[in-house]
Amino acid sequence: GEDVEQSLFLSVREGDSSVINCTYTDSSSTYLYWYKQEPGAGLQLLTYIFSNMDMKQDQRLTVLLNKKDKHLSLRIADTQTGDSAIYFCAETGSSYKLIFGSGTRLLVRP
Amino acid sequence: GAVVSQHPSWVICKSGTSVKIECRSLDFQATTMFWYRQFPKQSLMLMATSNEGSKATYEQGVEKDKFLINHASLTLSTLTVTSAHPEDSSFYICSARDLIGLAENYNEQFFGPGTRLTVL
Numbered sequence: 487g488e489d490v491e492q493s494l495f496l497s498v499r500e501g502d503s504s505v506i507n508c509t510y511t512d513s514s515s516t517y518l519y520w521y522k523q524e525p526g527a528g529l530q531l532l533t534y535i536f537s538n539m540d541m542k543q544d545q546r547l548t549v550l551l552n553k554k555d556k557h558l559s560l561r562i563a564d565t566q567t568g569d570s571a572i573y574f575c576a577e578t579g580s581s582y583k584l585i586f587g588s589g590t591r592l593l594v595r596p
Numbered sequence: 597g598a599v600v601s602q603h604p605s606w607v608i609c610k611s612g613t614s615v616k617i618e619c620r621s622l623d624f625q626a627t628t629m630f631w632y633r634q635f636p637k638q639s640l641m642l643m644a645t646s647n648e649g650s651k652a653t654y655e656q657g658v659e660k661d662k663f664l665i666n667h668a669s670l671t672l673s674t675l676t677v678t679s680a681h682p683e684d685s686s687f688y689i690c691s692a693r694d695l696i697g698l699a700e701n702y703n704e705q706f707f708g709p710g711t712r713l714t715v716l
Contacts, residue, residue: 521707528600528689529640529707574639582693584630584705586639 508575602708619690625670626692
């Protein structure tokens with residue numbers, strides 16, 4: 487079945503770059519997403535990438551997609567304390583359902 | 597635009613009672629709404645997909661008689677947890693899909709802020 491995996495935890499110093507990685511198994515994925523969840527809140531869509539793209543940049547966010555290896559990454563430049571949250575990658579394949587990874591907790595140290 | 601609300605934001609109930617959670621799309625019409633469940637420090641698990649005017653489609657392992665879903669209008673879906681038990685305590689999140697205008701891609705889902713249910 488479809489599976490999405492992420493590392494559980496990442497700690498960075500304020501001002502450094504953060505890179506959060508994700509792997510997925512569904513080769514028919516059409517869109518891949520990055521969501522941010524702050525404590526006790528719902529999910530905020532950060533960015534998404536269509537499966538025929540290799541890279542997408544949106545201000546401090548850069549998404550890289552290696553479709554051959556089924557690997558997705560999110561780079562946050564100049565990470566701030568307000569970026570501390572849980573980051574979920576998700577994919578939609580042949581169905582419209584979102585399949586989420588387990589989430590990566592990002593801690594930004596001052 | 598593309599705001600989804602949930603009510604209540606949190607609820608505490610006694611075991612055996614039923615709890616209704618509402619999910620509303622405030623500024624768009626949602627033909628499809630989704631209900632997710634999230635355990636502490638875990639991912640979101642899709643429970644069911646709800647289409648306006650038709651029966652919900654439940655994921656494998658989700659009891660449809662336990663989790664009643666109604667999507668009576670294009671802006672409202674409700675999830676009723678019937679005869680709640682402590683193991684039903686969780687964070688329930690809904691999302692809505694707008695096929696018509698607001699999303700940059702047709703698959704985009706807009707998420708509500710979640711409802712924390714605690715069953716004593």
